[in-house]
Amino acid sequence: MTYSSLRDRRAQARRQERLVLETIVSRGAKSAPELARELELSSSAVYTILARLESARLVGRVVARPSRRASRAVRYDLDPTAVTVVSVTVSWDSVVAVCADAAGVHRATVTRGRTPDLETELSDLVDKVVADAGADPALIDRIIIGLPRFITASHSVERLRERFPASTRIEAGSAFAFRAAAEGRFGVARDAPSYLMVGADPDVVFASVPAGRRGQVEVTGRRGLLPELAADRPGAGTGNRVDELVTLVSSVALVLDPAVVVVGAELGGGRGAELAATLAARLRELPEPPLVMVSRPALPAAVEGSVATGLDKARDDLLTRMTGRSEI
Structure with a gap:
């Protein structure tokens, strides 16, 4: 075997190893037959790759459910110690x-x-x-x-x-x-194709995630003229200032056209739910109004x-x- 052909074989092996690991990382635990079928690789090649990844402590075996045929129950997932x-x-x-x-x-x-x-x-x-x-x-x-x-x-x-x-x-x-990203991945906007979040940081701040770009949060704007709305204190955010915030969020939502608007629960001294209800009533005037939700607590x-x-x-x-x- 020439050096060139050996180098090519090693390069192909690296590509296949990365492909297997990338599939496990992105899609979760997989069995060897599932990987072979999805990646169009031979079973022997997949088992060889998994053995190498396992010996390097990059993947580990997990038993999905009890079975008489253990090979069917064994799946491979990213080893917890990998990162x-x-x-x-x-x-x-x-x-x-x-x-x-x-x-x-x-x-x-x-x-x-x-x-x-x-x-x-x-x-x-x-x-x-x-x-x-x-x-x-x-x-x-x-x-x-x-x-x-x-x-x-x-x-x-x-x-x-x-x-x-x-x-x-x-x-x-x-x-x-990070908080806005969590609302899209695990929180109230989890199933939304796109969403807009408004909260306090400490002024009023907006973050948007366009359709097809989940996880790519863009802090799109801030409004420092509403400190009492952003402040976390009782009695904050009353009167015309609430109307001002509702008007502001409505105009941003009209431009960005999100499927969901997430309102920070901390706005207006913890009156986010009240603000969300007022905002939802205002946005109903739009041809396709977004769903308005209240966020989870900010720090967690x-x-x-x-x-x-x-x-x-x-x-x-x-x-x-x-x-x-x-x-x-």
């Missing part, structure tokens, strides 16, 4: 850190009240949640930080980069965008979205790394 991510989500009064495995299981969660020294607090929280999860700091794939507007963590990111290996990707993003949704975003990116990194490897 590990740390999510740190900051709100105006607290910080939540989560260490999650490839299956999305929260191996450890740490919640603290926010202190003035946020930069040091973030670094300490990451160390704490990694230790509580029993994870190896050298094997953390991603650290993702969700921040409200006007809060930066550039120094924390640099400090974390000094303490973690270069292979650990560290980034900061909008906590509101932001944490959920941050973890999911980090896992998505870590899995993509895993697939990318496989492309250039001669062997797993």
Whole structure:
């Protein structure tokens, strides 16, 4: 066998390995016969690939249900240890850190009240949640930080980069965008082809997800002229200011034409449901009015979205790394 033909065979093997792993990552646990049928590969090739992925601890066997024929019950899913991510989500009064495995299981969660020294607090929280999860700091794939507007963590990111290996990707993003993504993936807009979310960050902020682009949240605009509507305090958001917000959201919805409008429960000092009802009545005037829903609590949704975003990116990194490897 020539070197050229050997190289071609290895390249083909890498492509098939990535294809199998990509299918498992995107579609969930699969049996070997299912993979062979869906990918149009021979059964022997699929079993060989799965054995290699399993030995590399990239996939593992899961038993779907009891069966007399064990081979039919065995499926292969992404090994929980294949990727590990740390999510740190900051709100105006607290910080939540989560260490999650490839299956999305929260191996450890740490919640603290926010202190003035946020930069040091973030670094300490990451160390704490990694230790509580029993994870190896050298094997953390991603650290993702969700921040409200006007809060930066550039120094924390640099400090974390000094303490973690270069292979650990560290980034900061909008906590509101993570929250909006979670509403589309797990929350009230889960089945909607497109949606618009409006909430407080701390001013009134909009995020939209167009049809066909689920998970790609765009923070499309802010309105800082309505602080009392965004404020989380009793009695906020009354009178003409509510009408102003309803008019504003109506005009944005008219342009973007979402299937669902998600109203932050925190708006108007926790009067999101009241605002949603008023908005729904106004939007009924449209030819095809969107469904108006009230969001879930802000911080848990932001944490959920941050973890999911980090896992998505870590899995993509895993697939990318496989492309250039001669062997797993």
